[in-house]
Amino acid sequence: MAQVTLKQIAKGADTSIRTVTRALKRQNGVSKIKRTEILRLANEMGYVPNIAARNLRLRKSNFVGIIGGDIGRESVFLRKANDLQQKLKQNGYYPVLGGLPKNEDLLKDILREWAGFVSTVIFYNYSISNSPEMFAGLPQHFIFVDASPVAGCYHLDINRASGVHDGVLHLLQTGRRCIVRCGSVDVGRKDGFDQAFDSFSQSEKPRRIHLPTVKCNFKEGYSMAEKILASGADAVFFDTDRMAFGFLKYAWEKRIEIPGQIAVIGFDDDPWGKLSCPALSTVAHPIEELSEAIITLIEQLPENPATLTFDTKFIRRESA
């Protein structure tokens, strides 16, 4: 990290640091001769400002920390992080990745190691287990996205109910009369599911069945398929796309027609949903809206931390 410094340029141009900065920043108050000479020299020597020194002096930084699930594993987080990265870049910020620390001591270590570099930290899907007060002592600002509430911090919440409501209502309106919900006991999705039945007023009451699962992954979707089909359902909503993919695999093997015999809707808008056979109807996270809100917060944090909520959206494809 050996760099050319202002001092060296000043020495080379036989002038002072002050004049060099003036010339480089194109401020006025420098004679034409000195200016051109300094600019030439700076270019020749390959001067690059040391941002660490600048930030130390200015007490600010354009690096933003991200704490969240491992990119690659969890593709929802990944897409959020990716979208945020794009928008950060457009605004002159750069993301620093911290992964998902195993415990809060490790988290604190990371935040300490970021002090002075990173002024704002974004938390994705982070559930604080025991000590939310730990954030009070740290020098950074914190923005929590889809995470458990921490007093005095900024929050961006995701309304899972809205998209599920629209998806399930779609199932009802297209004549499905026995709908399974397959997943864990997530309040948001459950609410959306139930609300759809409420807003669908019909003389004949459609049936709803809840089949609880634990991991909500591909394997579980596959293994639940038999039970789902045995229930006589003509539609199924999965809490995750991955689970839905497992069901699709089973249906493919047993040559079960989708959506003919049974309609399928997932949740997360996993990019593979466009590629699957059939293409998977799903519920999408408000990814872009979240990133935009984060940028706004970074640019200017409001006085009083508040919670903003963003709706999920139903996306219809072939499977429903």
Next chain:
Amino acid sequence: MAQVTLKQIAKGADTSIRTVTRALKRQNGVSKIKRTEILRLANEMGYVPNIAARNLRLRKSNFVGIIGGDIGRESVFLRKANDLQQKLKQNGYYPVLGGLPKNEDLLKDILREWAGFVSTVIFYNYSISNSPEMFAGLPQHFIFVDASPVAGCYHLDINRASGVHDGVLHLLQTGRRCIVRCGSVDVGRKDGFDQAFDSFSQSEKPRRIHLPTVKCNFKEGYSMAEKILASGADAVFFDTDRMAFGFLKYAWEKRIEIPGQIAVIGFDDDPWGKLSCPALSTVAHPIEELSEAIITLIEQLPENPATLTFDTKFIRRESA
């Protein structure tokens, strides 16, 4: 970014900065009384060292820059970046993301903005168009992964031929006699393909057909399907998994048996390949080996920049 400083602690403990650092770093030469008092105070005031100042002083940093395809879009880059992130973290480094700049001026801007923060920059899949000499003037070290050669820099190359060779040889050894390669004119993959035919010695010469494509994406795989099947091939190798998925979609729609009627092998080891119907045989990048090599390089850069090469590997699943 207002932080508690050593000065403040020193003032509070009625001592000097030097003694405070000694106590905090658990160096000897501090009386028990002062030490406990300082430690207590530092904890109470919530002292966190300013890493910008430390790095400025020490002229080093534990932030590593990553330049490469947008995470999320390109899942191969994504998985490489993810794996690298894990290993960086284990070694006390943090990745800073720069995305893929549209042109070299933007790239230079990014590298300038990182000066003093980021001492090593990893380039993934970066093709330098015109001015490789630009890297000479920058203060960082550069490691190029699967990228076009830049003089005086460290390179990690990917041998695409090895995995393709093994996959195609597998096709030949399992009795396939007419194999299509579908993709762009990539030298590595082509070599592997041809080498497999060379190393397969049989009296009856198997046929090989090359169908060129441009984008190598899902859509193209789908649209090429008809031509591939019309060629009478009993196996097909796609330059990318995404293209293979397009073919799988077509086959699913037309109820073509895979691998019964035609075997399919892709390239990239896209995670979706484990979930697809049928699960896709593919060629995997040497992701972990690359990350490990990068860590080694970061920890200690050798005197003379050299190029290391890593082999791709065939992964057999249901489709072949």
Next chain:
DNA sequence: TTGTATGCGTTATCAC
């Protein structure tokens, strides 16, 4: 138009 001097927060040398 130009230069001097100070401080950002840390580390580390050197003297007491």
Next chain:
DNA sequence: GTGATAACGCATACAA
């Protein structure tokens, strides 16, 4: 055991 003090590279108030 302790404490001045000088860097690291940059920005800027304040002379000259």
